[in-house]
Amino acid sequence: MSKHTAAEGLFSGRLNQTSLKNNFSDLHPPLDGHEAAVAADRCYFCYDAPCVNACPTDIDIPLFIRQISTGMPVASAKTILDQNILGGMCARVCPTETLCEEACVREKAEGKPVQIGLLQRYATDVVMEADNHPFDRAPSTNKRVAVIGAGPAGLAAAHRLAMLGNDVVIFESKEKPGGLNEFGIAAYKSTNDFAQKEVAWLLKIGGIKINNDKLLGRDFSLSGLTDEYDAVFIGVGLGNVRSLDIDGESLRNVQDAVDFISSLRQEKDLSKLEVGSNVVVIGGGMTAIDAAVQSKLLGALDVTVVYRRSMEEMPASRYEQELAKSKGVKFIYNAKPVQITGDEQITNIKFQVNQNGDEFTLPADHLLKAIGQIMDELPAELSLQNKKIKVDKNFKTDAANIWAGGDCTCIGEDLTVTAVAQGRDAAINIHASLSGEI
Amino acid sequence: MADLTSNFCGIKSPNPFWLASAPPTDKEYNVRRAFEAGWGGVVWKTLGVEGPPIVNVNGPRYGAIWGADRRLIGLNNIELITDRPLDVNLREMRQIKKDFPDRALVASVMVPCEEMYWKDIIPQIAETGVDGFELNFGCPHGMSERGMGSAVGQVPEYIEMVTRWCKESTELPVIVKLTPNITNIIYPATAAKNGGADAVSLINTISSIVSVDLESMAPNPTIDGKGTAGGYCGPAVKPIALNMVAQIARTDVTAGLPISGIGGVTTWRDAAEFMALGAGNVQVCTAAMTYGFNIINEMTSGLSSWMDDNGYTSVDQLVGKAVPNVTDWQYLNLNYITKARIDQEKCIGCGRCYAACEDTSHQAITMSEDRVFDVKDDECVACNLCVNTCPVDDCITMVQIQPGQLDERTGQVVSKEYGNWTEHPNNPSKVAAE
Numbered sequence: 001m002s003k004h005t006a007a008e009g010l011f012s013g014r015l016n017q018t019s020l021k022n023n024f025s026d027l028h029p030p031l032d033g034h035e036a037a038v039a040a041d042r043c044y045f046c047y048d049a050p051c052v053n054a055c056p057t058d059i060d061i062p063l064f065i066r067q068i069s070t071g072m073p074v075a076s077a078k079t080i081l082d083q084n085i086l087g088g089m090c091a092r093v094c095p096t097e098t099l100c101e102e103a104c105v106r107e108k109a110e111g112k113p114v115q116i117g118l119l120q121r122y123a124t125d126v127v128m129e130a131d132n133h134p135f136d137r138a139p140s141t142n143k144r145v146a147v148i149g150a151g152p153a154g155l156a157a158a159h160r161l162a163m164l165g166n167d168v169v170i171f172e173s174k175e176k177p178g179g180l181n182e183f184g185i186a187a188y189k190s191t192n193d194f195a196q197k198e199v200a201w202l203l204k205i206g207g208i209k210i211n212n213d214k215l216l217g218r219d220f221s222l223s224g225l226t227d228e229y230d231a232v233f234i235g236v237g238l239g240n241v242r243s244l245d246i247d248g249e250s251l252r253n254v255q256d257a258v259d260f261i262s263s264l265r266q267e268k269d270l271s272k273l274e275v276g277s278n279v280v281v282i283g284g285g286m287t288a289i290d291a292a293v294q295s296k297l298l299g300a301l302d303v304t305v306v307y308r309r310s311m312e313e314m315p316a317s318r319y320e321q322e323l324a325k326s327k328g329v330k331f332i333y334n335a336k337p338v339q340i341t342g343d344e345q346i347t348n349i350k351f352q353v354n355q356n357g358d359e360f361t362l363p364a365d366h367l368l369k370a371i372g373q374i375m376d377e378l379p380a381e382l383s384l385q386n387k388k389i390k391v392d393k394n395f396k397t398d399a400a401n402i403w404a405g406g407d408c409t410c411i412g413e414d415l416t417v418t419a420v421a422q423g424r425d426a427a428i429n430i431h432a433s434l435s436g437e438i
Numbered sequence: 439m440a441d442l443t444s445n446f447c448g449i450k451s452p453n454p455f456w457l458a459s460a461p462p463t464d465k466e467y468n469v470r471r472a473f474e475a476g477w478g479g480v481v482w483k484t485l486g487v488e489g490p491p492i493v494n495v496n497g498p499r500y501g502a503i504w505g506a507d508r509r510l511i512g513l514n515n516i517e518l519i520t521d522r523p524l525d526v527n528l529r530e531m532r533q534i535k536k537d538f539p540d541r542a543l544v545a546s547v548m549v550p551c552e553e554m555y556w557k558d559i560i561p562q563i564a565e566t567g568v569d570g571f572e573l574n575f576g577c578p579h580g581m582s583e584r585g586m587g588s589a590v591g592q593v594p595e596y597i598e599m600v601t602r603w604c605k606e607s608t609e610l611p612v613i614v615k616l617t618p619n620i621t622n623i624i625y626p627a628t629a630a631k632n633g634g635a636d637a638v639s640l641i642n643t644i645s646s647i648v649s650v651d652l653e654s655m656a657p658n659p660t661i662d663g664k665g666t667a668g669g670y671c672g673p674a675v676k677p678i679a680l681n682m683v684a685q686i687a688r689t690d691v692t693a694g695l696p697i698s699g700i701g702g703v704t705t706w707r708d709a710a711e712f713m714a715l716g717a718g719n720v721q722v723c724t725a726a727m728t729y730g731f732n733i734i735n736e737m738t739s740g741l742s743s744w745m746d747d748n749g750y751t752s753v754d755q756l757v758g759k760a761v762p763n764v765t766d767w768q769y770l771n772l773n774y775i776t777k778a779r780i781d782q783e784k785c786i787g788c789g790r791c792y793a794a795c796e797d798t799s800h801q802a803i804t805m806s807e808d809r810v811f812d813v814k815d816d817e818c819v820a821c822n823l824c825v826n827t828c829p830v831d832d833c834i835t836m837v838q839i840q841p842g843q844l845d846e847r848t849g850q851v852v853s854k855e856y857g858n859w860t861e862h863p864n865n866p867s868k869v870a871a872e
Contacts, residue, residue, distance in 0.1 A: 067740060
């Protein structure tokens with residue numbers, strides 16, 4: 001039964017299928033060949049290019065763009081994937097506006113950077129669509145490495161390890177691989193089941209086995225892995241979320257934004273997904289933005305993001321904030337939640353303004369909490385730093401034969417592209433260590 | 439992975455991309471960076487006689503033309519040969535050859551047109567361990583005023599004479615670099631061959647004025663209010679170079695003479711085109727000067743990928759592959775008939791095809807009130823101008839009228855026979871079919 005966008009409470013089917021399909025189509029439609037040629041022509045092939053320095057995976061951006069210009073998208077994709085095996089996903093989800101495209105000299109000159117993300121997608125799509133995997137495995141090293149977590153860090157580590165000749169077994173806690181590429185990230189950034197397609201393509205390297213539904217601590221132990229394997233890589237991400245610790249948090253329709261996004265990503269029929277009419281999102285990162293925008297796109301009447309600091313301090317980029325505003329999301333800055341009220345289910349939430357302590361109340365039939373993810377409890381043998389796994393510059397933990405990468409480590413931003421870089425570099429160090437090179 | 443290794447008239451290099459004799463190859467520092475970036479070889483900037491060093495201008499020495507987005511299309515220069523002492527160059531060349539033994543190192547040479555100069559300098563340079571020589575008979579500015587460079591290259595007898603002197607002075611391969619500032623490239627190429635040259639390289643730069651500053655009323659680059667003709671190079675000269683390379687490759691008297699292709703090579707594709715027309719390798723300058731040495735990575739990866747995709751396993755298989763398909767106008771098949779076809783789905787309605795055809799061609803395109811453009815087959819001569827002016831890829835294409843079908847323009851049924859001008863009834867000197 002369809003519900004009006006103004007109907008109070010959590011309901012599915014606020015919008016018809018056509019509207020939902022439009023709302024959740026590709027955020028940035030891919031470039032066609034001519035558009036890619038024109039976009040590529042704008043690249044100056046800068047020396048020691050700022051865009052490369054801004055890319056956590058150090059992709060040779062001027063080279064891959066030049067290869068598009070010269071009609072060689074496959075060679076271009078190889079340049080990208082050499083450095084970033086999840087270059088297809090990163091082309092979709094990277095906050096390019098704060099990375100390569102922010103650094104582009106044409107951003108400085110004209111406020112219009114070269115469309116690096118879209119060009120990267122153009123090249124990688126050609127290779128993915130042709131189902132061409134341009135890498136071969138080195139001769140076997142007879143070494144076996146266990147990887148915990150099939151998210152961006154684990155997949156990048158597994159691919160590099162397999163390419164270098166090692167055999168890899170991945171242990172994934174969920175029912176399918178992909179990590180946040182599959183369960184996080186707004187749906188309109190990764191359409192057509194791209195995350196699963198990319199994993200299938202990545203596995204073509206060979207030598208990687210994925211065991212799904214295997215949770216660390218429940219189904220296997222770290223010491224068991226170190227006994228059985230030559231090395232272990234941990235890429236478990238951040239499995240837990242922060243709580244608000246205020247009254248009313250246990251009322252119905254108060255939800256973690258990551259769960260909301262995950263169920264949205266896994267739902268084939270978006271008209272079955274429930275969303276409130278007055279949605280309040282608390283937080284200021286990408287998860288908050290993704291949850292807010294998608295609530296709106298599902299048919300919520302009123303969506304407000306409330307962030308405890310100023311607009312300038314918001315971790316989500318200005319570009320993402322503008323995107324949300326263009327979809328009708330409202331923003332309130334410098335206010336923190338103090339009390340959730342309602343009878344069984346949430347009806348209102350009270351905030352306090354930072355500067356003067358004034359209070360205001362927003363009606364809310366759906367509250368999404370996005371105030372940060374934190375580590376699950378970890379095996380005692382790992383030492384922590386800033387509540388995350390402590391690693392050195394080679395992503396080696398304090399424990400023997402154990403490396404870690406991605407969001408669960410104490411270094412680097414929590415981005416897909418950073419996780420890929422860390423997984424890759426950890427794999428290179430693991431390989432060097434196992435082969436006695438270091 | 440295709441094998442890019444190259445053996446050009448006995449000079450081996452890991453890929454067929456050499457840097458041409460020019461500013462990028464003037465010093466050990468530059469050449470070292472080039473080799474570290476991956477270039478297969480360099481032709482060292484032209485060496486001259488020992489003595490007081492060459493003096494260059496101290497005002498601007500380059501001029502350029504650009505596209506609207508400052509993409510460099512053509513460059514000209516008035517720089518002379520190396521202005522560093524001969525012994526410094528020779529010492530650096532020896533060091534480079536020692537440090538990069540697998541790369542090609544060729545010495546470009548230009549000395550006055552007297553036997554003793556050539557016979558003196560060639561053995562001196564050979565001692566550095568260079569792999570060969572390139573005789574600079576091409577430079578069209580400055581040195582040519584002193585009887586060197588293109589002043590030699592424009593006189594076939596001089597080319598032959600100097601080449602012979604050099605061949606008498608060394609066992610190493612001698613490449614003769616040709617100037618395009620002539621009327622027929624076959625004459626200088628033949629002279630080089632007769633003199634014993636192992637190969638020719640072309641083109642050197644084209645004598646040019648790139649632009650005039652309308653405020654100072656002087657050519658660019660302007661030195662204290664005056665300008666002079668400079669050598670033109672870059673993407674703009676490629677068609678001229680391709681034609682000259684093809685002429686040498688397909689003319690009986692010069693066919694088989696190894697050719698080093700030069701002139702606007704910017705991408706792997708340019709290189710492949712030169713090689714298809716008979717060049718054994720290519721030399722690059724302007725692209726490196728515009729974008730830096732790292733463009734070599736695009737060139738090698740692109741050529742290698744393309745060769746893989748098209749079944750070529752070595753560069754030699756590509757060399758000359760298009761030469762049999764370069765012919766004289768008189769042998770083109772006059773019974774091959776095409777008509778323009780406009781893809782209405784792709785057409786954006788700009789009307790450039792209409793303007794081109796209606797104003798400057800054969801009035802073979804119609805325009806409706808609602809801006810639909812169509813081809814009139816009874817007027818279309820298949821000139822291709824609409825294809826070339828259309829801003830949309832593949833919107834207008836040329837489609838062959840099959841033999842047996844009617845050509846509405848001539849009212850004739852298209853013949854399936856090949857028929858060229860030499861046999862055409864309108865040709866007063868036609869050769870009767872035997």
